[in-house]
Amino acid sequence: MLPGRADDGASTSRSPYTLAVPTPSDETGPAVVDAAVRRRADALRGGRAEARAGRRRIAVARSAVARRLLDRPLRDLGAGATVVLLASTAAFGGLRDAGTTVDALAPGTALVAAPLEVTVDKVLWVDELPGAYPSEDGNRWIAVLTTFRSTHDATLLGPELRPTLSLEGVPGLVGRPDPATGLVGSTERLVLTDGSRLTPVQPGLEHDAVFLFEQDGDVAPPTEVTLVAVGQTFRSSSLQDLDEWTDPAVVARGTLPVREAVDSTEGR
C-alpha cells in the first residue's frame, strides 16, 4: 500500500503519486517500512564498518611492508635493484665494453685510430702553404706529416678525420676544442703529392698527407707539441636513424719536436 492513500481507497487531498515520509506514528505500512529501512541502514553501517576495518588492515599490512623495506639499509635495496637490472640486460645483449689503454705515440710507429691506420713522420710549422688558407692573415700552420689508410669499408667525407690527430695544450690554436676530449682537431688535410684537399677518403687507399692546425701568428711557434691520436666507434646514432663515427677516445699520446719548414714544399 502506497503511503499517502487512505486504507479504504478514498482519495485524499494529497496526490496519489506523493510519497509521504514514514514516521513512527504511522500504525500500518509506514511503520513496517521504517523498520525495514532501519534494518537496511544497520546492515549498511555494519558493511561500511567492515570495509573500513578491512582498509585499515590493508594499510597496516602495506605500511608493515614499507617499514620492513625501509628498516633495511638503503644500500641493500640499491644493491638488490642493481643486481636485478644488470641480470636483465643479459637478455638484451649486455653492456658495452669500456675504453682501452693509451699507447705512446712515436714517429714511424703505425697506430690504429679508427677509422684510420696512421703513421706520423714529423711535425713542422710554416707561414704559408699552397692550397691552405688561414682564417686570418699572419696566422701560421702547424703541419703533421703522415701516411695513413682508411680501415672503413665506405667513403669518409672529412669530418670523421678531424679528431684523428689532435693537439693538446698548444697555445694560440684557432680550432675549437672538442667538447668530449678538450683536444683541438686538425683544421685541414692535404695530399702531399699534389696539394689537393683530402676529401673524400676512399677505402683501402694509402695517402701521404699532412694534417694542418692553424695557429695565431701573434703567438710564438712551438718547439714541441703533444700530439694525440683519437679513435672513434662506428655505430648507430642514439638520436637519428643513421650510422656514424662517434665516441672519440684517446688511443695514443706523444710529445714531438717541431721545427720550421725549410720551404712550402718541405716533405719526405
Added chain:
Amino acid sequence: MTSRAAHRVGSAALVLAALVVGQAVRSALPSEDAVSAPFERVGDVGEPVSLRYATVTVGAADGSTVVEQLGTAMSTTGVWLSVPVTITAHGEPRTLTHAEVRDDQGRTFLARGTRSSFLPGTVQAGMTRRAWVTVELPVDAAAGAELVLGLRDDHRLDDVAVVDLGVTDADARRWAATTEPLTVPQPEDVGAGEAR
C-alpha cells in the same frame, strides 16, 4: 611465500619473459633496412635504364693514375675511374646527386668531394645531359665494379640504377700503370630526350 607474493613474483617473471620474447621476435623479423631498401634497376654499359625520375645510360669507363679537372691535376696511389653518364629527366627538372662505385668486396666509393665527384647539375624535364662520374679507387676495387646512380643519398624506397662497368683485371692493371692525365670534361646538354 604467500599467494600474493607469489603472484607478484610470477607477474614480474612474465613481464621479463615478454621482453625477452619481444627482443627475439624483433631480431628474427626482416630488418628495417630490408623493408625500406631501394629498387635496383639493373642495366649494362650502353643500355638505357629507366628510373622513376630519369632515364640514365652509362658509358664505357676510362682510367689513369692522374686526372685533370677544372685545370687542376691530381695523382693517386690507386686508379681514377672516369665514367660518362647520360641523363634524361622525366616530368620535372631533376638533379641527380648520388653516384657511387661498389666493388666485389662489398666496399662503396662515393663520388663526392674534391678527389671524387659527380656534378651533373639540374637537367630540365625532357632534356638530356651528359656528365662524368670521377672516382678514386684502390686498384683491386676496379675489376668487377658496379656504378650506382640515384636522385639523392637517401634512396630508400626509390629507384636506383645499377650498372656493371665491365672493367677487367687487365683494364685495372693497365690504368694503374698509366700516367697520362685523364681529362674530365664539364657537364653538357646533348639535346632533347623522349618526353614521359
